Amino acid sequence: MASAPPLLRGGFRPFFLGAGLWAVVVIPVWLWSLEMGTMRIGALDPLAWHRHEMLFGFVGAAITGFALTAVPNWTGRLPIAGWPLAALAIWWLTARLVPFVLPELPLTLLALIDAGFYLGLAGLILREILQAKNRNIPVALVIALFAIADLLDYAGLAGLVTTDYGVRVGITLTVILVSLIGGRIVPSFTRNWLQKEQIGGELPNGPNRFDLAVIFVTAAALIAWTLAGSTPAVSTALMLAGALQAVRLARWRGWRTLASPIVLVLHLGYAWIPLGLLLLGGAGFYAWLPQSAGIHALAVGALAGMILAVMTRATLGHTGRVLHAGPATRASYLALHLAAIARVCASLIPAYYLLLLRSSAALWIAAFGLFLLAYVPLMLRPRADN
Template structure:
């Protein structure tokens, strides 16, 4: 694949192309799903429309965000040249067919969608492992392992759909969400060091913040254990207890943000809030699994909209600025996008938890509107920033 300098700034590195693509997908998909299609899809027959929707949010929106993040972060971490130009366009071309098929819920086209999605993840794996091989290092190699697992889950979900095993595919979709929560945990552990040190000393002359080594991988490990238990023993109490353990790890990790007044900077607070949503999501899942009058779907939306949505938006803001030659000073669009995302998460789950029950039913459309508005605000505000050819080699992690 070519690594020559591209003619357009958006093709200079992965995040400049895939973050806007992911944002555009995120703007359209939930809003159309809730307000236009009324929770249905025109060509979904055997596969439940809700599973198509969940798949496209995970493998579509978050899949593109993952490609942008790792495609830029791995070269940065290894001090190698990023993939550019046609190499990125090829990756996008492999991502797009599955999204078009998923948008329609076309059961008849599951096989070609599977092939292109697996090709997309395989090429992403090549792009991620290439710098590791070039530097002959295994550091950050865990991301490659999780991409392989993500690809295996994609294959398994599609196979379950073809076989009509929708109960199994539902569990596999939750496992795919858990894999993204592992990515979230690993990524925040790296990004938060840069963000908090900048908040404490914007001059960059000192690095007063050091993360607790015991907390860096604990949440990822417990989420992984809960993922395995939910797959192999879904009817036992083990997944519920492990969900509570994962929740405790997320809440314990909030101690990383005990940094005084600097925590009130929105970029710092957003990462902390994403972590808190992760803890709340696993808490609800654990309590629901042990018989509490809570819906597991509420816990899943705390994780997918709250934890992942806010974390992805924070990464879009932080990396978008740092990789475009800007200081980490949030413009109004960035602040508004983060606030809207937090509001979307709150709107999606609070009525189901007994707060604002009068909005039940309407809360789906309101949350979808806030979610779409968040990504649209970021896209409009950061489009000129990402199109600026300046680049800060310091990066974000």
């Protein structure tokens, strides 16, 4: 590992870099396609490509970087580094670029390249977990199901299943994953910071039976939404899940971390889960409330918000830097959450849809542009404490 270039000394380096770069690329390409009336990006129409790449490109890269970085900590085994890591990164990048480089490639082959990456990643992580007899097998299972969601999205594009079925499955899986992982790291990091700063009062607890019940209700509601859509029963379940998630978040006492943006942003990212679930459930009861408001609250607010929070924190920690959010980091947090607000409002206020959509896009690009500006130099250098 020490002989590898710095960029290949940990999974977070190439994949967080890839996630940031792809976040900055996808939105302008999609907006340009809308403005110019481009009919296809490879075998996909622009909207389908946008949805697919935001979820299975951007979010998938972040999940990969997190998993490859967390698994060695969970198992005590050496991290995947060097040329094996480079091969994984090239595989992910190939799936992203094929629609541009080989636009005539059949959809089936593109699906095999793309989903095959996540199946291979799931197998790799499962091997590491089993050899260490670790308990985090569900993470490998979620990634394998993410690969199936990827395939389902391509099946929808081919007309074999409902068009947005794969995206629904992907959103459901990733929100459940954030609920699982967020339920560990948010209270843990909050408790550690409160103790370090010697701030008195009750400390957040780790996951307990209530947390398990919240995750179960959330998973059941989202799975029902994926399968059945916005029926009255499903919408009620989604709103119940949103209310329970709000209670769960409040138990972590995020308001006590205002002095530490790098901790506070974890709470802000997670806060979009209850809000998104409430909006998604409310869409089943109120005609004026579009389903897209809830979907974008979950996708832009919760998923991207937690991704940016984790990428900044993990990059600082794993490159031997102080866990402190500098000006560029704080600005990126603010820009992303403003982007989420603008995107949700675009769905809620049709008269200003294009203005709010473009504003959201500009803020999104600013958020991840600032992330790249601040963190690419860290990813390309050895650890500061080497």
